[in-house]
Amino acid sequence: MSSDTETAVFEEATEEPFELSRKLVVGILYAVDAKDRETLTKLMEPLHAADIADLLEQINAYDRRRLIQLYDRGFDGEILSELDESIREEVIALLNPHVLAEAVRELESDDVVDLLEDLEEPQQEAILDVLEDSDRVAVEQSLAYPENSAGRLMQREVVMAPDHWTVGQVIDHMRASEDLPEQFYHVVVVNPRLHPVGNVTLGRIMATRRDVPLMDLTEETFEIFRADMDEEDVAYAFNQYHLISAPVVDDEGRIVGVITIDDAMIVLDEEHEEDILRLAGVGEESSLSDKVINTTRRRFPWLAVNLVTAVLASLVIAQFEETIAGFVALAVLMPIVASMGGNAGTQSLTVAVRALATRDLTGSNVWRVIRREILVGLVNGVIFAAVMAVVGMVWFGSPALGGVIAVAMVINLVVAGLAGTVIPIILDRLNVDPALASGAFVTTVTDVVGFFAFLGLAAVVLL
Amino acid sequence: MSSDTETAVFEEATEEPFELSRKLVVGILYAVDAKDRETLTKLMEPLHAADIADLLEQINAYDRRRLIQLYDRGFDGEILSELDESIREEVIALLNPHVLAEAVRELESDDVVDLLEDLEEPQQEAILDVLEDSDRVAVEQSLAYPENSAGRLMQREVVMAPDHWTVGQVIDHMRASEDLPEQFYHVVVVNPRLHPVGNVTLGRIMATRRDVPLMDLTEETFEIFRADMDEEDVAYAFNQYHLISAPVVDDEGRIVGVITIDDAMIVLDEEHEEDILRLAGVGEESSLSDKVINTTRRRFPWLAVNLVTAVLASLVIAQFEETIAGFVALAVLMPIVASMGGNAGTQSLTVAVRALATRDLTGSNVWRVIRREILVGLVNGVIFAAVMAVVGMVWFGSPALGGVIAVAMVINLVVAGLAGTVIPIILDRLNVDPALASGAFVTTVTDVVGFFAFLGLAAVVLL
Structure with a gap:
């Protein structure tokens, strides 16, 4: 081990914004040592799932196991989504089956797909088994699309409106609808054959009189992706044309889902990372938590x-x-x-x-x-x-x-x-x-x- | 020049999706040669501003000048935003002042800021002069924030609601409002001192009964950025926490603007590019159109x-x-x-x-x-x-x-x-x-x- 002065150069310098503070990590590990569940919960409560995932990546396997055993009631499913693949299987194996089931059920179907694609067969089965029937079907349908395709990336919940509707009709429809997605930015206008013909932003709808036809409000930039298109091309188009969301269609041109900018941003980030690592001869998917x-x-x-x-x-x-x-x-x-x-x-x-x-x-x-x-x-x-x-x-x-x-x-x-x-x-x-x-x-x-x-x-x- | 067989390897292979097709570029240059404005317009009409910018970057300076002279009535301001800095000044100098004024007036204020920051003083002045008074003030205020700060990145139009409002009140307010931004995703809930206290998605508002208090709908993940924060940290937070939009505040914590994921995506892209080029010893802002x-x-x-x-x-x-x-x-x-x-x-x-x-x-x-x-x-x-x-x-x-x-x-x-x-x-x-x-x-x-x-x-x- 290193002396205190050596340590100082690396550990005590100013931390960057949003970086997990060394002090917090030490506090959490101290609570784990003391088996003090109350302090642990208090320290981890304010953390975002992405930060908890980072925490789990930064500590060693022994501490990770003890922390999860102490913390495991109420494990946020999103933490699993955020975890590096290299330790995701390890963490899933550590969770008790009830906690895992609870965690996975909270996730949106596209996040479950993302979680499943990199797991081994038996772990995949275990997770599919705990899903409700309708969710399981949705996940299995997504998994039927090729890896790294638009079909895997999209979410299946789409807010649509026929091309003859007015602003008033679409507002009434949305207000009456029981299961609107939590996050959506556009209403996709479709023709009678369910081909997407335009995007209207929610903001535009809010700003417009009830009697205006929806088709008068469609955005100028409108891209449609086929479900089998490579996600790399999708991300490129989002970046090039500054898209916010875009419909995904099947072979017949019928709408099957929608991809949003946050999904595209993740792909773009991965592509960049891959390029940097490949240029340096490191191969893909390298991470600090790898063995x-x-x-x-x-x-x-x-x-x-x-x-x-x-x-x-x-x-x-x-x-x-x-x-x-x-x-x-x-x-x-x-x-x-x-x-x-x-x-x-x-x-x-x-x-x-x-x-x-x-x-x-x-x-x-x-x-x-x-x-x-x-x-x-x-x-x-x-x-x-x-x-x-x-x-x-x-x-x-x-x-x-x-x-x-x-x-x-x-x-x-x-x-x-x-x-x-x-x-x-x-x-x-x-x-x-x-x-x-x-x-x-x-x-x-x-x-x-x-x-x-x-x-x-x-x-x-x-x- | 090269023989046809040599050329084939490089030029005639399958093009990638969204790549500017060689055939189209040849057609456009042919129309330029023939001074055929009609064909030129017909070929360029369907192109997105980002593609036109790419086109201008890919042809040589001589063709660029002739193309712009032939095409210049109705030059989309967005093309200027999308252009590589290395040829932006050249293109601006080529545009006739009326066309330039028209082009710039179409842009949103944050795009004008983006356009101005990299121009020389005289060109900056010329563009500021053509803006309407209110726009010019907005642009000048943004330019007062440090370069690469959240203040430069944000847009100033924010849709806000007091923290005691209900869903019904905010809907009525939006419906009555004259100047809602075209694209917005959240209503920012503020307290009486104009400090942002929560974000509510438009989708959530549409899905909820009129009598529900807004504060019951705020999103769990909510980040606030100070206007002087480095844009790199902002982009990191968007990526880490999957933010869609986030309010920006001044020194006293009062809301002054909002940053959206599309801005963050651009910054993230630039940071990555910079990292790759720096790792390879190429320095920043290298582009194929540089001299x-x-x-x-x-x-x-x-x-x-x-x-x-x-x-x-x-x-x-x-x-x-x-x-x-x-x-x-x-x-x-x-x-x-x-x-x-x-x-x-x-x-x-x-x-x-x-x-x-x-x-x-x-x-x-x-x-x-x-x-x-x-x-x-x-x-x-x-x-x-x-x-x-x-x-x-x-x-x-x-x-x-x-x-x-x-x-x-x-x-x-x-x-x-x-x-x-x-x-x-x-x-x-x-x-x-x-x-x-x-x-x-x-x-x-x-x-x-x-x-x-x-x-x-x-x-x-x-x-």
Whole structure:
């Protein structure tokens, strides 16, 4: 364990807004130690389900078990929804069956779907069994849609109105209705075949006279999603067109549900997280509460790919063993060329991967973007070539060596710009996620080209 | 230019949903060439403002100018809001003043603020001048709040109700009101001092009898933001607590506006983008429509930092020139150790940076996380050490060399896990964005340690 002074740097600095305070966590764990249910309840009462989930993620498995055993009467179902998948099964297994049943019954059907999709078969069954019949049917219908589809994301409760209604009629209908959803933002206007034809905001309805036809109030921006559409595309459209809610339809174009912006925001957040982790070679769904063995296993393949890349680069170097033996300064300087290329390549590829994800890099501008990246590589290459030429000359007193490293630098930065752009584009066209695989390819190219250009030129010029 | 077959790979592959089709862009540019305003209007009519903005970003400056000159009567103000900052000023300068005035007057006040904040002084003035007095005051008041604050993000139109009202009273009030906002989701309940005390969804109001007090319907989750709070914290809270809208208050706690989930989603999106670009050393606000010189300038400092890092690593290598001269295989293998360390370090640091951003890495679990990363590094280190020991022995026939690279590998992967976690945490505590600066530090550590461990051990064991 660490001494108090060491601890201070990490633990006692100012906390960010909405961060779980260290003091509260200590207090809760103290109550757990003392088996003091009353204090525990008092401390946890004001916490939002999302914060309780964070708390459970931040403490260790032993404390987690003791806390849940002490707290388990009245466990909010939403906590389960908010929990990281890595410990969700563990927590569900800890809850006593009555408490679990109670918790799940509170949830909306789309949250139950979200909860179920990542569980193992037996836990899925156990949860489906405690649902009321109508809820179970709804959940099972949702699960019939493909994973990560609009159908899984949507909620089935929709407030609809026929396209010939007026504001007054829809108000009366809503006021008389027994089971309006708690949160809804639009009334979806449908034609007699139940095809959605427009969205009217509740605010607009409230602001308008009773005799105005609903169709006069529909929003200009209106998107309809098919239930089998990828949730990634749905989230993109919400973000691009600033949608608040949008109807989902079946193969025949009939309305089957509605997706709201809060669902889209969660998907967008997950997509971003995935992109960041993939770009860094961490794989998906990494979280701090994962077990060491799982994390190790997930990072392993990326490091293995990198090892292959690195060995390839070494094979290039091996071709020049004699050159290096004759001029050891080459061994000292060669990593600089490769490293600069790798960095420049990462810059280009990140911009390209993002532009592909936001659909800003398309057939219309692809050649211009490639040309631009080559130019950027050329300009930066020339500047750093000049710097390295001077370094090479001053450090090793050899103008020829300075010249070699300068030329190699220009070549590698231009290649980095080219490879960093073209590789993600090709992967994308081949339907491979460019965030996933570009890094390894680009680094291979910049390493191989970097070492080859530098050592090859040196072999010709210096020996 | 490229031949048709080359072009095909990039341009004719299936397009993604919601992507601007290449065919449409070609058609539009053709109409521009032919100065055919009618066809141009017909092609652009169905496009959403966000798509028109994308179109303007994807074509070159020359086409952009001609398109705007041909199209400029009736230019939707929203297009300006959606445009990348890098070409927004250019487009504004191209519009004739009447068209610009018309475009800006259509926008909501918070969109005007968003538009203005990034413009130069004279363009700001020009736009403020065309606004109506009341709008201009609203915009100027918003601009008085600090950049990236809740005050800038909020809209000023709020639907409020006193805390003693019933459902019937608030419905009558809304029905009688002349200027309800087009989009609103909650009625904010306020006390007599205008402090917000609760949110009631419109849906809930529609579903409830007239005589029920509003305060019986307030939502359980209710967050209030101060106007000077950082928008990043606001977006975090929206995401964490699944908020739909939330009131903003001044220093005295009085309500001054409301932030809705669509604003928060935009901020969240920007924050993510920034994190990705910073992690890759690209700096912020990079876009495909930037000029080459701007992109070059923005990427330059990151490459310069990397050069310093690389030179530092070279200085370490230089200490072992004699060792390398005596055993050139070392030069061949040494980049492998450094590269594996760099990759493992990047994995750890990305997870740490994300966990800090999502406030999952806190004082409560920091030691456990550090221990975990070291363990992951150790396990992967041992596996790859075994692989490299074999490679070293087979390739160079030297068990001693195999042993040296194996030990160096373990050391460097453990150090990578440690540095990759501790460095972002320390930067975060020092209030430096860990996404911005961690990469350079971590790579320096893994390069220096990698070369030093490998060559140092080799000097002792092999010579």
